[in-house]
Amino acid sequence: MSGRRWPVFLLARELGIGGSERQLAVTAASLDRSVFEPHVGCFHEGFRGEELRAAGVPVVRIPVTSFKSRTAVTGGRLMGRYIREHAIQLVHTFDTPLNVFGVPVAKAYRTPVVLSSQRAHRELSGRFRPLLRVSDRMSDGVVVNCDSIKRQLVAEEGVSPARIQICYNGIDTAVFHPDGRQRPGGALTIGVVCALRPEKGLRTLMEAFAIARQHHPCIRLQFVGSGPMLDDLQKLASELCVSGVVNFEPTTSKVSEWLRKIDIFVLPSLSEALSNALMEAMACGCAVIASNVGGNPELVLDERTGLLFEPGDKESLAKKLAVLIENTEIRSTLASQASSFICNNFSLQASTRRMEEIYLRYLVAR
Numbered sequence: 001m002s003g004r005r006w007p008v009f010l011l012a013r014e015l016g017i018g019g020s021e022r023q024l025a026v027t028a029a030s031l032d033r034s035v036f037e038p039h040v041g042c043f044h045e046g047f048r049g050e051e052l053r054a055a056g057v058p059v060v061r062i063p064v065t066s067f068k069s070r071t072a073v074t075g076g077r078l079m080g081r082y083i084r085e086h087a088i089q090l091v092h093t094f095d096t097p098l099n100v101f102g103v104p105v106a107k108a109y110r111t112p113v114v115l116s117s118q119r120a121h122r123e124l125s126g127r128f129r130p131l132l133r134v135s136d137r138m139s140d141g142v143v144v145n146c147d148s149i150k151r152q153l154v155a156e157e158g159v160s161p162a163r164i165q166i167c168y169n170g171i172d173t174a175v176f177h178p179d180g181r182q183r184p185g186g187a188l189t190i191g192v193v194c195a196l197r198p199e200k201g202l203r204t205l206m207e208a209f210a211i212a213r214q215h216h217p218c219i220r221l222q223f224v225g226s227g228p229m230l231d232d233l234q235k236l237a238s239e240l241c242v243s244g245v246v247n248f249e250p251t252t253s254k255v256s257e258w259l260r261k262i263d264i265f266v267l268p269s270l271s272e273a274l275s276n277a278l279m280e281a282m283a284c285g286c287a288v289i290a291s292n293v294g295g296n297p298e299l300v301l302d303e304r305t306g307l308l309f310e311p312g313d314k315e316s317l318a319k320k321l322a323v324l325i326e327n328t329e330i331r332s333t334l335a336s337q338a339s340s341f342i343c344n345n346f347s348l349q350a351s352t353r354r355m356e357e358i359y360l361r362y363l364v365a366r
Helices: 019-030 047-054 070-085 096-108 126-138 147-157 202-213 230-239 255-259 276-283 314-326 328-345 348-365
Strands: 006-014 036-044 059-061 090-093 113-118 141-144 164-166 189-193 220-224 246-249 264-267 287-291 307-309
Touching: 006 019, 006 096, 006 348, 019 036, 019 047, 019 276, 019 348, 036 047, 036 070, 036 096, 047 059, 070 096, 090 096, 090 348, 096 113, 096 126, 113 126, 113 348, 126 147, 141 147, 141 348, 147 164, 189 202, 189 255, 189 276, 202 220, 202 230, 202 314, 220 255, 230 246, 255 276, 264 276, 264 314, 276 287, 276 328, 287 314, 287 328, 307 314, 314 328
Parallel strands: 006 036, 006 090, 036 059, 090 113, 113 141, 141 164, 189 220, 189 264, 220 246, 264 287, 287 307
Antiparallel strands: none
């Protein structure tokens, strides 16, 4: 490579709180600058835009407001000019909107390498699913964050296994670690940190908590996150007569602080890829219970790094909660093994090095 630095362009719809946005930001900021020259593009900026600029990564806004408006045309031209002006050698789109927009634009402007991403299961893509099948075939490769998604793309979308690259999400273990754990008020706390959306299965958690509390009245339930399910969950807490021991905290940047206050972290998702929130909870020393879907069992090795239950089964979840509530030693052992597992296998450094390997494989072979 003769010491060459490769200009690469990473794109997402917005630079805010989501998992894809977070992974884009940490990847762009952590790439080896002696090998790569990272650039970031987005439709809408968020707080991660300033984080990236502070890390020396240029950020360009591509002001597309609708794929059916003229902004899609002007945005495509702006993106194309940016690719040419900065001699971009690789474009990598990180989410659905940029897959269906950025991949065709990058191809039209003859970018040498174009990669897309699939970071959630396709049934969540809605009306974009047919367009994603087009971008799958236009891109040179598809980066996924767990084996579960790879299997789905091969079986249901017809993508060749050779064109799919797995890069697990990475956790900043300098931020997410178990040191300084605390239990507010002495109450054993069950909790979750996630967007309050239907596919997260949060009603199951609330119902299982109410069952468990019949035998363990001192436990508390903590939700950290915002979203469309908030009103429904608050109403359900009232119906189940647990409002007084259920707390709701809106989305916050102080995720690690909240995780170190949670004893048992539950991710009851009905659909999940590789959950950043689950990895962060494990890294912070929570004992974890997760639904047996998607990438969850790639992180939660049942009875080794946590416990698994079948999605939507409140009775099963209540029994798993009881095991960890009643057995301090089991809870402590699983929490310790989970934290070590994440530190050893899913660090930010490991994720970034893997993404660099993927980029160089395509760049050198082009």
